[in-house]
Amino acid sequence: MLNSTTSLQQMLSSLSNLSDQQTRISQEMSSGLRITSLGDDPVASGQAVIMADTLRQDGAFLSTASNATNRMQAADTALGSVVSQLTSAISTATGALNDTGNATTRNISAQSLAAIRDSILSLANSSYGGAYLFSGSSAAVPFSEDASGNVTYTGNQDITSVALTSGGSVNTSLPGSSVFTASGTSVFDALNNIITALQSGTTTNATSLVSGLRDALNGVISQRSVLNSAQSRLSGESDYITAQKTNVLAQQSTLLSADTPTLATELSAVTTQRSALLSTIAAMQKGSLFDYL
Secondary structure: OHHHHHHHHHHHHHHHHHHHHHHHHHHHHHHOEOOOOHHHOHHHHHHHHHHHHHHHHHHHHHHHHHHHHHHHHHHHHHHHHHHHHHHHHHHHHHHHHHOOOOHHHHHHHHHHHHHHHHHHHHHHOOEEOOEEOOOOOOOOOOEEEOOOOOEEEOOOOOOOEEEOOOOOEEEOOOOHHHHHOOOOOOHHHHHHHHHHHHHHOOOOOHHHHHHHHHHHHHHHHHHHHHHHHHHHHHHHHHHHHHHHHHHHHHHHHHHHEOOHHHHHHHHHHHHHHHHHHHHHHHHHOOOOHHHOO
16 A cells, blocks of 8 residues: 555656646747746856847947938938039139129129038038037037128037947048138138139139139048948948847847747647556546545
8 A cells, every 4th residue: 555655646746747847838839938037048048148238239339320320321411412512613613713704794603602602501500310410529500601701610620439349430420620611622711712703803813713612622522432431331330230130139049949849749748648647547546636636
């Protein structure tokens, strides 16, 4: 009788273990996850923590890079318009300065160039997301114009940048002074010099005046190229991090996801074993099985 009782207790213990396995497998199949707590697999759980931290860092970088890229694209669009305006100004100035005998035409051209100057001023004061594109870190309007058409830069020389995960950083902005009012290539000085010459009829230095405007155009193009290069570098880093994030997500899924086909096989086996054990226990104990469960 003792052996029978001991054997029955062992069977009941085995039945409890099989029930626990059945519950665990069912939960994994239902959730799709094989790890729901550290104790399920300490090694894999540690790897999952590292992966989660990597994904957090990748996500933070991509968010920062996306915001910076959008701002750089807005600046590039503004500079593209400036290039178009200056190209038009060179054409207008060249024709007007060569037309030395027609004061009316020169005045009309001067007015056209003044309109271009004011349009470029508006572009230089462009903003994105509530902040000026070409004011450095200053919140003030970067450029102001006096009654004579002279333009002054009131921003600062600060440059925003984004730290790269591969090391180093990339500058993501241009101070307005380097684009529009740099010594020798000032856009506004070049335009005002031509406007003054046309209004006064002093056009003997036409070649020099147009050359100054071309230098201003080339200065803008050069600064725009710097911005484009920075965009390309940031884009390359973003592509790399995006690929890394995709790879880590795949690894994380493999690490944490339940193997449904294998679990289904295990569940079938456990269910069969449990049913067989229940039948054996029922045969050994004529009393109610629920007395032992």
